[in-house]
Amino acid sequence: MMMSHGINNSVTMNQTVKNRIVVTALSSFLLTIPVQSAAQVSDAKPVTYKTERDIYYYEKENITADEYQHQQCTLDFHYPENSKNFPTVVWFHGGGLTSGRKSFLGLRNKGIAMVAVGYRLAPQAKHPDYLRDAAAATAWTLRHVAGRGGDAKKVFIAGSSAGGWLAAMVAMDPRWLAAHNLSNRQLAGVIPVSGQMTTHFHDKKLRGDTGPRFRPIIDEFAPLYHASKTVPPVCLIVGDRRVELKARVEENELMSASLRALGHPHVEFYEMQGLSHMTINGGAWLLMPNFIQKISDQIDASKTEIR
DSSP states (O other): OEEOOOOOTTOOHHHHHHTOEEOOHHHHHHHTOOOGGGSBOOTTSOOOEEEEEEEETTTTSOTTOOHHHHHHSEEEEEEETTOBSEEEEEEEOOSTTTSOOOOOGGGTTSSOEEEEEOOOOTTTSOTTHHHHHHHHHHHHHHHHSGGGTEEEEEEEEEEETHHHHHHHHHHHOTHHHHTTTOOGGGSSEEEEESOOSSOOHHHHHHTTOOSOTTSOOOSTTSGGGGOOTTSOOEEEEEEOTTTSSTTHHHHHHHHHHHHHHTTOSOEEEEEETTOOTTTHHHHHHHHHHHHHHHHHHHHHHHHHHHO
């Protein structure tokens, strides 16, 4: 497994590439074993989990929704019901904005709540329906997680491929959560997994762009356009550049380098050797709990300092 990471604001893109850390598979697993203390679970009582399914996350915000929106815009919430102040990950599936369905995948039953989000897909969906949906699902989570025992300050958003693009856009472009009277700075962190940091190729197509798929565009619908030192903590995870999608590793490296150059205090970048775009999720599940734990501990420490 090959990893590059760090929080040094002075690191340049070239230095980041040179400073990759090569570790053995065994030490990688030891470094990334999920930490059960992500939720403060009592040793005397086993953790039990509850799943609430097909929650329509627009609530009363959109009374003109059509049947397709009601069908797609639901989430499933899986959480430790006898724990308190646990972190929550809002997860957006991949599929190029044209396919896929909500799923929990690899973080179930690890002391972390999971919100699996469905959203509208092309061709039924039009630009920017899927972005509005991602923001609405995130807003629902920020407002409702505390009522189920979670900590609203520990809400992370993440996704794979197109879902990683959605997560990055909601976390970095403040207008999407502002539509719900919320701030992107209320998020604990964002974890795009092989996400597109330029404008998503299918979003370009839906807006009439007829150019080549891999011609990069950095406009207001590109996470890179919104890079700032004030966005939430960022953990970028990609596969091996030898088998990843074309330019996917490099555009995530550019995001990492740009955030550091702007003075962002917490950016992590991981390139996982041997994993492709189709297999990167399995590696991401190993890395995500440590990032979540690290940020959650910082949040808890800040609460203690305030007291």
